[in-house]
Amino acid sequence: MDNFVVEVKGVSKVYGKTIKTVALHELNLGFKTGSFNAIIGESGSGKSTLLNIIGTLDRPTKGEVIINGVSTRNMSKGRLADLRNETLGFVFQFHYLLPEFTAMENVLMPYRVAHGKADKESQKRAREILNLVGLEKVENNLATNMSGGQQQRTAIARALMNQPKIILADEPTGNLDSQTTDSIYQLFRKINQELGTTFIIITHDRRVAEKADRIVEILDGRISLDIVK
Amino acid sequence: MKLAFDIALRFLKSSKGQTILIVLGIAIGVSVQIFIGSLITGLQKSLVDKTVGSAPQITVAPQEDGDFILDAQAEIKTIKAANPAEIKSLVAVTQGPAILKTPDQSTTIILRGFEWDDAQGIYKIADRLVKGNLGTNKNEVVIGKDLSENLNVKIDDTLEMITPTGKTGEFLVTGYFDLQVKSLNESWILTNTDTAQTFLETGDGVSQIEMQVNDVFVADEVAMDVEKRLNDETLIVTNWKEENAALLSGLSGQTASSLMIQFFVLISVVLGIASVLAISVVQKSRQIGILKAMGMQNPKASLVFLFQGFLLGILGAFVGIALGIGLSWSFATLVTNPDGTSLVPFYIDWFFIGISAGIAIIASTLAALIPAIRVSKLDPMEVIKNG
Numbered sequence: 001m002d003n004f005v006v007e008v009k010g011v012s013k014v015y016g017k018t019i020k021t022v023a024l025h026e027l028n029l030g031f032k033t034g035s036f037n038a039i040i041g042e043s044g045s046g047k048s049t050l051l052n053i054i055g056t057l058d059r060p061t062k063g064e065v066i067i068n069g070v071s072t073r074n075m076s077k078g079r080l081a082d083l084r085n086e087t088l089g090f091v092f093q094f095h096y097l098l099p100e101f102t103a104m105e106n107v108l109m110p111y112r113v114a115h116g117k118a119d120k121e122s123q124k125r126a127r128e129i130l131n132l133v134g135l136e137k138v139e140n141n142l143a144t145n146m147s148g149g150q151q152q153r154t155a156i157a158r159a160l161m162n163q164p165k166i167i168l169a170d171e172p173t174g175n176l177d178s179q180t181t182d183s184i185y186q187l188f189r190k191i192n193q194e195l196g197t198t199f200i201i202i203t204h205d206r207r208v209a210e211k212a213d214r215i216v217e218i219l220d221g222r223i224s225l226d227i228v229k
Numbered sequence: 230m231k232l233a234f235d236i237a238l239r240f241l242k243s244s245k246g247q248t249i250l251i252v253l254g255i256a257i258g259v260s261v262q263i264f265i266g267s268l269i270t271g272l273q274k275s276l277v278d279k280t281v282g283s284a285p286q287i288t289v290a291p292q293e294d295g296d297f298i299l300d301a302q303a304e305i306k307t308i309k310a311a312n313p314a315e316i317k318s319l320v321a322v323t324q325g326p327a328i329l330k331t332p333d334q335s336t337t338i339i340l341r342g343f344e345w346d347d348a349q350g351i352y353k354i355a356d357r358l359v360k361g362n363l364g365t366n367k368n369e370v371v372i373g374k375d376l377s378e379n380l381n382v383k384i385d386d387t388l389e390m391i392t393p394t395g396k397t398g399e400f401l402v403t404g405y406f407d408l409q410v411k412s413l414n415e416s417w418i419l420t421n422t423d424t425a426q427t428f429l430e431t432g433d434g435v436s437q438i439e440m441q442v443n444d445v446f447v448a449d450e451v452a453m454d455v456e457k458r459l460n461d462e463t464l465i466v467t468n469w470k471e472e473n474a475a476l477l478s479g480l481s482g483q484t485a486s487s488l489m490i491q492f493f494v495l496i497s498v499v500l501g502i503a504s505v506l507a508i509s510v511v512q513k514s515r516q517i518g519i520l521k522a523m524g525m526q527n528p529k530a531s532l533v534f535l536f537q538g539f540l541l542g543i544l545g546a547f548v549g550i551a552l553g554i555g556l557s558w559s560f561a562t563l564v565t566n567p568d569g570t571s572l573v574p575f576y577i578d579w580f581f582i583g584i585s586a587g588i589a590i591i592a593s594t595l596a597a598l599i600p601a602i603r604v605s606k607l608d609p610m611e612v613i614k615n616g
């Protein structure tokens with residue numbers, strides 16, 4: 001058996017009660033530990049829906065998501081929250097930083113959600129990650145006092161803070177110029193290789209997708225293409 | 230806990246204008262409560278003090294008019310034993326009406342005799358003596374300031390009095406007193422027990438035993454204790470509360486209306502906080518959504534808002550206490566009687582202030598409950614979908 005860190009089994013998602021929109025059709029998909037995956041597909045095909053279901057932020061209408069070999073179907077909200085905190089890192093198209101906090105504090109946030117207080121060691125770690133994404137100069141800036149690229153890199157640093165096994169990214173560079181985009185993907189690759197973190201990234205950028213180990217294309221809620229290099 | 234508290238604090242700090250506004254709202258509510266509360270309490274205290282502060286609060290007298298209490302000292306011991314913690318300033322009074330005759334007119338007065346030292350407790354007679362000295366010898370009397378003016382009597386003058394039974398006597402005026410109640414100043418003549426007993430022909434008997442209590446508002450209960458202890462059908466025990474029912478019902482009406490005002494102030498404070506915090510939930514929904522996506526549990530997210538309510542309550546209460554005390558103080562200082570004394574004395578009841586502040590803090594926290602519940606229902610998906 002393949003060792004899947006994430007497995008999607010027969011997942012369907014139907015929106016709406018009277019007018020039903022079927023966003024996903026009985027999808028089956030597994031992602032290997034330490035793999036670097038790209039999900040592509042045209043707008044409205046169901047990519048974000050899939051990623052949010054994998055991230056346990058949304059529940060499938062049918063089917064189940066298995067993370068680390070454990071089904072999430074019957075987990076309570078609190079249990080799911082703990083799972084997200086420990087195992088998953090999110091990067092969205094919009095950064096969703098807390099504007100009331102500095103870059104450093106934002107990066108520490110997932111740690112504090114788990115442990116309450118940020119000890120010396122976690123602070124050191126947060127600083128290292130900020131160095132990694134090249135933000136050591138602005139670590140004490142409020143989230144609002146940074147450029148778009150810096151904000152997005154802070155959000156990436158935040159996703160790395162709890163050393164998650166899986167990073168889920170939904171068009172993480174959608175709002176950035178091509179140079180910044182390149183440096184962010186290089187960063188993702190580096191983390192993937194050094195820490196063995198699994199990446200599942202939605203992207204519109206063919207160039208970016210081609211650098212992944214595997215490309216999954218979604219069309220109208222179904223897998224239309226699955227290329228493993 | 231710590232994280233929820235830190236986030237709450239940061240949220241409040243980041244929207245300073247809004248925070249200051251709510252804090253002011255709570256503070257004004259608290260200060261109005263404290264101001265009205267201390268005004269009413271101060272007013273009632275001074276009113277009660279004026280009414281019964283220098284008067285007997287419980288009186289033991291014979292049931293039948295014209296009877297006397299024969300062994301006053303023994304009765305005083307029994308009375309004191311009825312409630313030693315409350316009863317104070319016991320004094321045996323021998324009194325009776327008499328007609329005072331001067332060359333041009335005659336008036337009816339009440340001659341009251343007691344041991345000067347015993348009477349000091351209730352009547353503070355030594356302090357109320359405006360001129361001369363207390364008559365300690367036989368047939369020496371002190372008279373009221375107003376009476377002396379009305380009759381044009383001076384110290385060292387001799388007065389002639391006639392009892393209802395027709396007995397006459399001559400008395401030497403040794404001083405004037407001012408009890409600050411005109412009717413008493415016009416009608417009382419005070420003397421020592423011996424003089425009164427001889428002139429009024431009571432033998433060793435006294436007319437009544439008067440006393441005060443430490444807490445004037447329990448005078449009725451203490452009076453019951455005394456009655457039980459004495460267990461004597463021929464004696465009747467009265468207290469100031471039954472004789473001042475109108476005053477007391479006025480006071481309780483005042484207290485009730487002040488409670489009403491305070492209740493409505495509280496409601497408006499709670500509504501204010503709840504609505505502002507409800508708005509702030511909408512404002513902060515992105516933050517809450519992402520915190521939940523990160524794995525923050527629902528109760529913790531709610532706690533952020535409860536802490537905000539709590540912090541606002543504490544801040545508001547402290548500012549409110551300062552404002553309220555300032556307000557009460559200015560009122561006491563600025564609103565004065567013609568003679569410069571304050572109309573309502575400045576009075577700080579820390580217990581009451583503590584209760585007001587405590588209620589404000591609890592109410593603010595409870596007001597945050599509705600927004601807190603909304604927060605726990607917020608689905609991170611909504612935020613992430615809608616950007």
Ligand SMILES: Nc1ncnc2c1ncn2[C@@H]1O[C@H](COP(=O)(O)OP(=O)(O)OP(=O)(O)O)[C@@H](O)[C@H]1O
Pocket residue numbers: 015016021022023041042043044045046047048049050
């Ligand atoms: N809350 C919702 N209610 C009803 N339909 C929805 C809802 N969310 C998404 N959909 C529908 O589900 C389908 C898939 O949406 P999804 O957001 O997953 O697309 P996507 O592939 O991420 O597109 P894009 O590339 O534009 O982000 C779309 O047809 C969309 O209209």
Ligand SMILES: [Mg+2]
Pocket residue numbers: 047048049170
């Ligand atoms: Mg999408």
